[in-house]
Amino acid sequence: MSVLPAPGTISFARGIPSPDMFPIDALAQSARRAVENAGRVALNYGPPAGFGPLREWLGARHGVAPDRVIVTPGSLIGLNFVVAHLFRDGGTAIVEAPTYDRVIGALATAGADVATIDNTADGLDLDRLRELAAGNPKPKLLYVLPTFHNPTGRTLTLAQRHELVAIAVEHDLLVVEDDPYGxxxxxxxxxxxxxxxxxxxxxxxxxxxxxxxxxSVAPGLRVGYLVLPEELVAPFEALATRTYVSPPLLPQAQLLDFLESGSFEPHLEFLAAFLRPRRDALLERLDADLSGLAEWTRPEGGYFLWLELPAHVDTTELNATAVAAGISFVPGAGFFAGGRGHNTARLSFSFPSVDEIEEGAHRLTALVRETLDR
Ligand SMILES: Cc1ncc(COP(=O)(O)O)c(C=O)c1O
Structure with a gap:
């Protein structure tokens, strides 16, 4: 099945990059150099924690020893390792409401109990976090997306980051920080x-x-990573070995060549310039057509914006009408562990062109206004 939207549909649904965001030429050169220069290692099985030189690069970037970095085939599998390992005997996870839906799914599969703290326009509900962190039995972890959150696009303020850290230290609470968009x-x-x-x-x-x-580069490379506390490295290496022996090393060597070639920083600037007019086109249409009728976030980066409609609107129904009108988005309910959010929606601006966003947002706001007039 293709992950691309049906032809003719303008999709605000998929959190995937536009193919125009890929640094194709630079990656082609990196692919050739990776095979030529590192092929004798990278074409073989390797260590479960990934390509050593990339672990070193990442360790240096984050100021940690490289052996605390585990490079995984995409970060979702790393998050699944976290959940599988920590909830093997049950326990409670604290997550934001809303949060990344696939982690909600992983926690449900593992049979974890889930407690939520609200992420709203006022930030994270840290009073609730303090209460939950002091709970007995102790929650096993807090899973948060502090920067360009999926699905809301929100970023936690510095003051809230400090407060969250103080709570975690006081209650000895493990914090899983997920940051694919930062x-x-x-x-x-x-x-x-x-x-x-x-x-x-x-x-x-x-x-x-x-x-x-x-x-930030390309999902087809399937390169994600975890930085772990010392004592979790060995069990995670064992999980990786059991699951795939070693991850594909060639894309890791290719990526490292790209990172070391000096192409990464200019590419990030290109991505910001690519995303800015898309985000702005969406915001302009919402500002023009829905002011006073709905609320939405104004993300400083990432792929997503979060729309909240009046409580009586059901965005799952609205999305069905939208699909018939040639647009789609993700109804928000799936991002809430245990329900809620039926009047919310995630709009991604990374995939459509600026023209498509203008046209799609125009269709969307017209539909919302029609629904509200009814
Ligand atoms: C918040 C969040 N975490 C993790 C992932 C997983 O990304 P990947 O497995 O491609 O590294 C995604 C992908 O959409 C995401 O949005």
Whole structure:
């Protein structure tokens, strides 16, 4: 099945990059160099934790020993390892409401209990986090997306990052920070990672960091990674060995060549320039047509914007009408563990062109206005 939207449909649904975002020429050169220069290693089976030189590059980038970095075939499998390992005897996970739907699915499959803290226009409900973190039995982890959150596009303020870290340290709570979008900043100031703040606060052992090159280079490479506390490295290597012996090393060698060739920083600037007019086109249409009728986020980067309609609107029904009108989005309910969010929607602006976004957003706001008039 193709992951691409049906021809003729303008999709705000899939959180996938436009093919125009891929650095094709640079990756072609990196592919050839990777085979020629590293092929004798990268074409073989290898260590379960991935291509050594890429682990070194990532360790240096995050200021940690390379043996704490596990490179996985995409970060979702790393997040699945986190869930499988930590909830093998049950337990409670704290997640945001809303949060990344595939992690909700992984937690459900593992049989974990899930408690939620609201992520709203006012930020994270940290009072609720404090209450949950003090709970008995102790929650096993907090899973958060502090920067360009999926699905809302929100970014946690510095003050909230500090407060979250203080709560985690006080209650010895493991924090899984998922950050596949953080390098896709369109505007605003970069915030420190939560795992950096945890380290500064003496809580390095409480931080798991997950990231990926799927959104910043290409998902087809399937390169994601985890930065783990020391004691989790061996069990995760065992999980990786059991699951796939070793990950595909060639795309990791190819990616490392790309990263070391000096192409990455200019590429990130290109991506910001690519995403900016798309985000702005969507925001302009919403501002023009729905002001006072609905609410939406104004993301400083990433792929997503979050739309909240009046409580009586059901976005699953609205999406069915939208598909008939040649557009699609993701109804928000699936991003809430245990229900809610029936009046919300995730709109992705990474895939359609600016013209398609203008046309698609025009169709969408017309549909919303019709629904509200009814
Ligand atoms: C929040 C979040 N985490 C993790 C992933 C997994 O990405 P990948 O497995 O491609 O690295 C995604 C992909 O959409 C995501 O949105």
């Amino acid at each position: 390098l896709l900043r369109i505007d605003g100031e970069r915030q420190p990672y939560v795992h950096e703040l945890l380290r500064d606060a003496g809580g390095e052992h409480l931080a798991i960091f997950a990231s990926s090159f799927s959104k």
